Amino acid sequence: MMSETRVVFLFAVWVLAVVSAAADDGLTRRDGQYVRLTTDLASEEEVQRLVESFDAAVPQWIQFWNLSNSDFASFQVDACVMRDPERFKRQGLIPENVPDFPFGYAQGQQIWVHAQPSEYYTRHLMLHEGVHCLAFAAFGGAGPTWYQEGTAELLATHAGTGTELTVNRIPANRQEVPYWGRFKRMAQQRRDGMIPSLSTVMGYQPDLKGNVGTYGWSWAAAMLLHAYPEYREAFFAAAKNGRTVGPGFNRRLERTLGQQLPILAARWQVMSQDLDYGFDWSRERVNLSIDDPIWDGRSLTATVAADRGWQSAGVRVPRGARLRLKASGEVTLARTTRPWISQPRGITFQYHRGRPLGQLLLCVLPNATDFDAATVGPLPMVELSDEASIDIPQFSWLLFRVNDDVGKLEDNRGHYEVTVSR
Numbered sequence: 001m002m003s004e005t006r007v008v009f010l011f012a013v014w015v016l017a018v019v020s021a022a023a024d025d026g027l028t029r030r031d032g033q034y035v036r037l038t039t040d041l042a043s044e045e046e047v048q049r050l051v052e053s054f055d056a057a058v059p060q061w062i063q064f065w066n067l068s069n070s071d072f073a074s075f076q077v078d079a080c081v082m083r084d085p086e087r088f089k090r091q092g093l094i095p096e097n098v099p100d101f102p103f104g105y106a107q108g109q110q111i112w113v114h115a116q117p118s119e120y121y122t123r124h125l126m127l128h129e130g131v132h133c134l135a136f137a138a139f140g141g142a143g144p145t146w147y148q149e150g151t152a153e154l155l156a157t158h159a160g161t162g163t164e165l166t167v168n169r170i171p172a173n174r175q176e177v178p179y180w181g182r183f184k185r186m187a188q189q190r191r192d193g194m195i196p197s198l199s200t201v202m203g204y205q206p207d208l209k210g211n212v213g214t215y216g217w218s219w220a221a222a223m224l225l226h227a228y229p230e231y232r233e234a235f236f237a238a239a240k241n242g243r244t245v246g247p248g249f250n251r252r253l254e255r256t257l258g259q260q261l262p263i264l265a266a267r268w269q270v271m272s273q274d275l276d277y278g279f280d281w282s283r284e285r286v287n288l289s290i291d292d293p294i295w296d297g298r299s300l301t302a303t304v305a306a307d308r309g310w311q312s313a314g315v316r317v318p319r320g321a322r323l324r325l326k327a328s329g330e331v332t333l334a335r336t337t338r339p340w341i342s343q344p345r346g347i348t349f350q351y352h353r354g355r356p357l358g359q360l361l362l363c364v365l366p367n368a369t370d371f372d373a374a375t376v377g378p379l380p381m382v383e384l385s386d387e388a389s390i391d392i393p394q395f396s397w398l399l400f401r402v403n404d405d406v407g408k409l410e411d412n413r414g415h416y417e418v419t420v421s422r
């Protein structure tokens, strides 16, 4: 019989060997419930947080896809997070058939991730590749590029770390997500007039160069489909076609969406202009419907809340209509230092995106969008201020919003009123 001290001692040695000891190759190995991590990261704390973060994310993914916990009780991913990939190659930890990749790669239940200059981004990529593994296990594949990368980004973009991690979060600010860079690249494309249309995004081909814009817009597409309850069923049903990577996947999804496609394209155009740090879907869903009545010419009043994104007047205005708009009211745009009071003309010494802060914005958004166009243009905006007369060139919605940073709507108060008449 062994003495109790000896048992404890042997147990301690075993724990050291299995859980955290550096093996002969000098790499650190640490196991969680859903991940077996091998890494050359120097920080023990970061290694610990990576494992805890992965373990916190997996149950959220399982719930997101409405999978059964028991089916995935033994789901486990072998992960290499690498500062110096050569070390991993020498140890035979990267199989020959794994291509060169700039960020991360997933194959079966194995992932490889290049450690990034920030802890957030390393963790993000590890989660991103992990989502692919779950899709392979749950659906036999993750669909074409946009859906594969879009859903991985959706479930990898997170707030918090370790046991506090929450996935599917739009970053509140740049400081939260150093080196992630999606919004920076997307803003650049916006400035260059190169915002891809939804059909361009859905047609993305596999790209091993890891174009950050491709990831960002794919994420935006997945988010859009998930954000509106009326698309959600089609979005989730698509996952079940994960084995299909060819055009059949999109065709099926488009068929399911059917008549909603023009609305989806319109919402894409609106979202793609505004998606940025602090974007909050509970404020930014745009109420549009193909069943919105045609405006009968009778005068109507729209209320434009300062704490919301684009708000529709609720009608479709026919081609050839001539409108007279009159705006009134006052809103408070709260800022940390001081609140600004604004009228529809805006505050002319404070600017957001080249227009006065607090200005009432009007977008005349066509009902019909060229779904097959490669890019989407800027929103057709009209200078409104207090009063304006406008001609409507084609069937359109009237959308209004108060000019402000999408990340700073929460503490805005009040609304404008706009009267629309002939």
Ligand SMILES: [Zn+2]
Pocket (backbone or CB within 6 Å): 128, 129, 132, 148, 149, 152
């Ligand atoms: Zn990916």
